[in-house]
Amino acid sequence: MANDDGFFVFSGRFDLTQVSKGLKGFSLKIENSIPRRAFNLLDCYDQSVRAGGRLLIQTDDVLRLLNSDGSVVEQSGIGTGRFVQDLPEGPVRTALTGFSSLRALMGITSGWFESHDFAVLDDLQKTQVRGFAQSLSTQGGQVVLVCVQPMRGYDRAFQTVRAAFADLSSGQQSMEAVFQALLPGISPYKAKPDIALGTDEPSVQVATDIIRTYLHVARQNEAGVIADIDTEFLHDYRVSLRRIRSVLSLFKGVFSPDQTAEFKQVFSDLMAPTGPVRDMDVYLLDKDMYFSLLPSNLHLGLEAMFDQFRAERARAFQALTKQFRSTAYEQQMSKLTTLFSEAGAIQPGPNAARGAYDYACALIWKRYRKVCKLARRITEDTPDEAVHALRIDCKKLRYLMEFFAPLFDKKAFKVLIKPLKKLQDNLGLFNDYSVQQDALLGFVSRQSNAQGRVNAQLALAAGGLVGILDQRQRAERHRVIASFKHFDSQDTQHLFCTLFHHKEVKT
Amino acid sequence: MKIIACYSNKGGVGKTATSVNLAYCYAQAGYTVLLCDLDPQGASGFYLRVKPSKKLKDARFFEDVERFTGSIRASDYDRFDVLPANLTFRDFDVFLSRMRNKRSRLKKALAAAGSDYDVVLLDCPPNFSTLSENIFRAADQIVVPVIPTTLSERTFDQLVTFFEKQGLPKKKLRAFFSMVQRRKTLHLDTIERMRKLYRKRFLNAEIPFAADIERMGQNRAPLGVYAGRSAAAIAYQELFDELENGEVSTI
Numbered sequence: 001m002a003n004d005d006g007f008f009v010f011s012g013r014f015d016l017t018q019v020s021k022g023l024k025g026f027s028l029k030i031e032n033s034i035p036r037r038a039f040n041l042l043d044c045y046d047q048s049v050r051a052g053g054r055l056l057i058q059t060d061d062v063l064r065l066l067n068s069d070g071s072v073v074e075q076s077g078i079g080t081g082r083f084v085q086d087l088p089e090g091p092v093r094t095a096l097t098g099f100s101s102l103r104a105l106m107g108i109t110s111g112w113f114e115s116h117d118f119a120v121l122d123d124l125q126k127t128q129v130r131g132f133a134q135s136l137s138t139q140g141g142q143v144v145l146v147c148v149q150p151m152r153g154y155d156r157a158f159q160t161v162r163a164a165f166a167d168l169s170s171g172q173q174s175m176e177a178v179f180q181a182l183l184p185g186i187s188p189y190k191a192k193p194d195i196a197l198g199t200d201e202p203s204v205q206v207a208t209d210i211i212r213t214y215l216h217v218a219r220q221n222e223a224g225v226i227a228d229i230d231t232e233f234l235h236d237y238r239v240s241l242r243r244i245r246s247v248l249s250l251f252k253g254v255f256s257p258d259q260t261a262e263f264k265q266v267f268s269d270l271m272a273p274t275g276p277v278r279d280m281d282v283y284l285l286d287k288d289m290y291f292s293l294l295p296s297n298l299h300l301g302l303e304a305m306f307d308q309f310r311a312e313r314a315r316a317f318q319a320l321t322k323q324f325r326s327t328a329y330e331q332q333m334s335k336l337t338t339l340f341s342e343a344g345a346i347q348p349g350p351n352a353a354r355g356a357y358d359y360a361c362a363l364i365w366k367r368y369r370k371v372c373k374l375a376r377r378i379t380e381d382t383p384d385e386a387v388h389a390l391r392i393d394c395k396k397l398r399y400l401m402e403f404f405a406p407l408f409d410k411k412a413f414k415v416l417i418k419p420l421k422k423l424q425d426n427l428g429l430f431n432d433y434s435v436q437q438d439a440l441l442g443f444v445s446r447q448s449n450a451q452g453r454v455n456a457q458l459a460l461a462a463g464g465l466v467g468i469l470d471q472r473q474r475a476e477r478h479r480v481i482a483s484f485k486h487f488d489s490q491d492t493q494h495l496f497c498t499l500f501h502h503k504e505v506k507t
Numbered sequence: 508m509k510i511i512a513c514y515s516n517k518g519g520v521g522k523t524a525t526s527v528n529l530a531y532c533y534a535q536a537g538y539t540v541l542l543c544d545l546d547p548q549g550a551s552g553f554y555l556r557v558k559p560s561k562k563l564k565d566a567r568f569f570e571d572v573e574r575f576t577g578s579i580r581a582s583d584y585d586r587f588d589v590l591p592a593n594l595t596f597r598d599f600d601v602f603l604s605r606m607r608n609k610r611s612r613l614k615k616a617l618a619a620a621g622s623d624y625d626v627v628l629l630d631c632p633p634n635f636s637t638l639s640e641n642i643f644r645a646a647d648q649i650v651v652p653v654i655p656t657t658l659s660e661r662t663f664d665q666l667v668t669f670f671e672k673q674g675l676p677k678k679k680l681r682a683f684f685s686m687v688q689r690r691k692t693l694h695l696d697t698i699e700r701m702r703k704l705y706r707k708r709f710l711n712a713e714i715p716f717a718a719d720i721e722r723m724g725q726n727r728a729p730l731g732v733y734a735g736r737s738a739a740a741i742a743y744q745e746l747f748d749e750l751e752n753g754e755v756s757t758i
Contacts, residue, residue, distance in 0.1 A: 119583075122556075124556040124558070124727070125556060125727075126555075126556035126557060126558075126583065127583040151580075151581035152579055152580060152581035152588055153577075153578070153579055153580030153581060153588075154580065154581065
């Protein structure tokens with residue numbers, strides 16, 4: 001049977017008059033219609049609107065958001081290329097509160113839209129049930145959404161109408177069915193796809209699978225980077241490459257030494273031009289935060305600084321897109337894709353045949369012990385480098401655990417990841433504050449002339465920020481120590497030991 | 508929540524038409540409205556195509572909160588619900604006091620049912636009784652349609668006298684001239700005389716005698732729906748505006 005609410009999905013054509021037969025004692029009357037017009041299906045790249053069971057479409061300058069319960073909100077405005085927080089005030093924007101502020105809306109597909117409001121009337125022509133039918137058609141297919149809404153005091157009529165529609169409908173009655181009809185065969189982008197692993201799968205296979213998967217994720221982001229839709233495309237691209245590089249450095253001995261060295265170089269070169277753009281993106285995204293840190297009499301210098309950041313970003317972005325568009329890049333990427341897709345194309349190393357589970361335990365246990373060793377030494381006075389080293393090792397530990405997660409108990413992993421994530425958040429902030437201070441100082445020195453003089457406004461703003469960032473960095477170190485203490489609890493130690501430390505397989 | 512009673516101690520003065528059209532004006536202005544059809548001869552429900560509920564003929568239903576809220580029907584118009592009663596009134600005063608009391612079960616049930624209305628409009632029966640007195644006490648405003656004829660003048664005098672005798676606040680009385688035919692000298696003279704006599708009681712808005720209003724019975728819809736730009740529809744809108752911008756005590 002269909003759902004309790006009155007939401008129905010009909011794939012293909014659907015004629016409202018079909019339902020009249022099932023409505024004994026009632027008649028169906030079309031009230032208002034929106035004639036056929038072009039529509040754009042909007043979502044961000046990872047389809048969060050869809051994931052939330054909702055559908056956002058744009059027709060002319062009207063944004064229409066259909067909720068999973070069939071309720072509709074509308075407002076005027078153009079959504080394509082905009083962030084939800086930049087939409088004009090209105091019910092659609094309000095309904096999308098909580099939507100990622102980093103992801104821009106973009107056209108996912110387009111086609112034709114048509115809508116009819118209808119009323120179900122009794123013998124006195126009194127409306128007892130209201131509803132609407134919306135038809136959406138794309139190149140992929142056509143779907144008609146019907147939503148019937150009860151009116152107070154007319155529950156029986158609602159049940160009759162609902163049953164009449166339910167009799168005619170079949171299959172899945174959810175918003176997801178709508179997406180599948182409109183976008184057949186297209187699965188939404190996933191930044192972290194699930195990678196299936198077998199306990200005894202050879203490690204070289206695991207490494208190849210992970211690299212192939214993330215190579216594909218990286219490639220899926222290229223167009224978005226070039227189109228400069230939002231900063232998440234480049235971010236995801238970089239994260240994918242970083243995961244690949246961590247496989248290359250962490251899965252020691254699965255590939256031959258020569259091949260490993262070659263891959264390391266290749267992926268390092270791919271990563272290189274993305275850094276300067278991402279650095280500037282991070283500044284520009286945090287612009288409001290920087291302005292709030294400084295008193296308004298220093299804002300003039302900050303403005304000048306951000307003008308420079310924008311200019312620097314534009315330069316770096318141009319260099320990056322030039323690379324993305326080059327034939328050499330395309331050749332390189334397709335060569336890598338082929339290499340990691342074909343079995344036996346890569347020279348195996350000494351650990352290649354080792355079973356995934358056994359290998360995972362060894363790698364994770366080793367990394368965990370290293371993290372603990374480093375972290376237990378950190379005090380108020382340890383140099384920053386030690387904290388940075390801890391950050392890198394925590395990241396490696398986390399990647400390892402994520403790569404091999406399918407081989408272990410989900411619940412136990414959740415328990416371990418939570419305090420680790422907290423520690424990593426603190427370490428990340430510590431690192432950001434430190435990197436930003438260096439960057440600001442470097443920036444000021446680049447802006448100074450041969451005599452070492454620099455625009456006073458700019459220097460004031462930079463100096464102010466460095467002061468604040470330094471304080472924050474020191475405060476964060478306290479939190480790192482506290483978070484590690486939490487991570488280093490008896491229970492966690494015990495859990496790590498039981499999960500990963502098996503004496504008989506230890507090498 | 509505000510309670511507005513539409514009352515006349517004389518029949519056939521356009522009371523029900525006023526209730527329905529005023530309720531429609533309130534709903535159109537964005538208020539949530541419950542129109543209670545309390546007049547056994549009245550036809551609020553008829554005008555809105557809402558069939559009288561059999562359940563409601565039981566006099567004691569006001570004590571049964573669920574049955575009360577379950578008897579409310581949506582009209583065809585947004586924010587506009589109807590209680591199609593044709594009630595007997597044994598417990599109506601209980602109902603009124605409960606509507607007034609924030610902590611009563613009735614009030615809570617209404618709120619829970621998503622129907623804590625901004626405005627409750629009562630289409631009252633045309634008689635004097637302890638019930639009417641309760642209505643007069645409970646309502647924030649008592650809207651009284653008066654046809655400008657000698658007979659109506661008498662009944663309005665009686666109403667005002669009743670208020671004075673019972674010590675009821677006269678300022679709740681918001682009378683207006685209904686079914687006005689400005690071609691008739693009698694109407695014009697009566698209006699002039701009564702406006703002088705009851706200077707503060709009468710609203711400026713006047714509802715004309717109009718075929719459009721009579722057609723409500725055929726169309727079975729508020730005037731604004733089928734004759735939105737008619738003089739009569741505009742007159743009801745003016746009546747609403749004047750009521751809404753006047754002094755109202757709200758709880």
